[in-house]
Amino acid sequence: MKSLVLERKGELSLRDFPAISKAEETLGPRDVRIKLHTVGICGSDVHYYTHGRIGPFVVNEPMVLGHEAAGTVIEVGQEVTHLSVGDRVCMEPGIPDPNSKAARLGMYNIDPAVRFWATPPIHGILRPTCVHPADFTFKLPDNVSFAEGAMIEPLAVGVHAATKARVKPGDVAVVMGAGPIGLVTALAAIAAGCARVFVSDIAQTKLDIAASLSPAIVPVNVMNDNLVDTVHQHTEGWGADIVFEATGSPKAAAQVFEPLAPGGCVVMIGGQPDPISYDAGAAMIREARVENIFRYAHVFPRCVGMISSGAIDVKPLITRTFGFDESIAAFDLAASAPPSDVKMQIVIDE
Template sequence: MKSLVLERQHELSLRDFPIEREEEHLGPRDLRIKLHTVGICGSDVHYYTHGRIGPFVVTAPMILGHEASGTVIEIGSEVATLKVGDRVCMEPGIPDPNSKATRLGMYNVDPAVRFWATPPIHGILRPTCVHPEAFTFKLPDNVGFAEAAMVEPLAVGVHAATKARIRPGDIAVVLGAGPIGLVTALSALAAGCARVYVADLATKKLEIAESLAPAIVGIDAGKQSIAERVKADTDGWGCDVVFEATGSPKAAARVFEPLAPGGCVVMIGGQPDPISYDAGAAMIREARVENIFRYAHVFPRCVAMLASGTIDVKPLITRTFSFADSVEAFDIAASAPAVDVKMQIELPQ
């Protein structure tokens, strides 16, 4: 089937690609899904530009894409909760059901998890895929395909907010106004934060952040000290939660500066190398530090919040491309235009 294939670093092609028979086999609890919308994630772009993310290295042609929505076109003999014609979104990581991590409820950190578009597992920028019923979620009528393809990045923000243990009225700081930073800000507000500061160097992204909710306050980190601004607004106390969503060692090294005593730091952004950690700054605050890896158990919550209007991700979708223009879409995404947050690709229907 025609797919968007990362042939090797810096080389993409849209071509017929042979999918292995076992990957397309429909098991009794599987669904065959016709893809509709697929988001371009920073990890997809990173594989394109760098050929690797940490230990995951592209050594053979690989189909990209893991943020997806579509329509069920075939069901296995034991599928009970979905039917042909249902509109769905899909959680892209499939763990080993017998692993210790899965049995403990931490299936996202299962070393054997098979995650779309993470070498050597193929992604879903292709017409159809087969996926387990257990990791496929029906969409309410008022949630469109584009919003549904945002559930995957939104799940990262909701998982981060859950790890932070936000209490009503908390003040949060999000470092980074990219897609993950912005869904984290929305998730923090949905969890009960009274105010969320979003810090970045890109003026346009800060404007987008502030347009999402009156309780979101942008901070231009190139012109203003994040810690000074937050402390000035909190009588010198600081914020309750800091979310690090840049993946920048420089930003990560200063995560404790705006944090109040007893506060929490949640590390979201992936760091390719070991980073500086100010143990003294953490200690004098008795700071709690949480780390997240993707997400677990939050897709149904995300779908429910989109349906109720608690979270609106539509303003984050800034550009949509046809499947035929996928290579161009990735070239544009790799240039990191300041005016764009989330780019998506629509497949032929």
């Protein structure tokens, strides 16, 4: 079937791809077959395209990209009772070993054996159909579009981060980075109860989008303004209760404790390819709590519910949409990192 294939670093093709094994496409009793509709372009997809690897995950052979997706159920396994043919769904892309210790402890996202779409050697879903476990497939309410459904996956990262932060009503937060993950984290923090969220970045266009999302968001262009000074001005010198690091920048990560209030929490979201500077003294004098997240767990239904209820609106984050035949051009544009774009999506099924 025609798929978007990363042949090797820097080379994409849109071609028939017979390499997906028969086992991957065989419908089991607790599986569903899904016709893909909308797939988001994630920073990890782009990084595999431009660099050929992320940490220990290396593209050694052609791989189908894509893991943020929504579509329609076209076939159900004999033991599936909560989904039916015709249901519009989104899919959680990481499948753990159900018998692993991590899965049994409820931390299935950090199962070393997890199979995650578009993470070598597992193929992604920029293709017409896929087979997926029904337990990791979630029905979309009628008022949630396919485009919003494909945003559930990145939103899940933000909701998981807010959960790990243990947000309390009235908290003040800082989100470093106004990319897709930074912005969904800001939305999740507000939905969880934050009274004010400072979002910092160097791209004014992205900060303008951030400011439009909620009156609780205060954009800070760190090219012009000092983040710590701005936070202190609004908190009587106390600092932020929570700092979310969502840039993946070593320079930003080295500064996470500077705007943090005593007793506050830092949540590390952005992936760092190399070891980073860590100010142990700054963490100690604040008695800071530091959390790290890896993807997400147990939050997809919450994300669907919040979008359906209107508690979170992800539509302003979808800045550009492409047809399936435009997939290579879409990735080339995403790789250029235009400052006016947050989330680009590809529509497979018109």
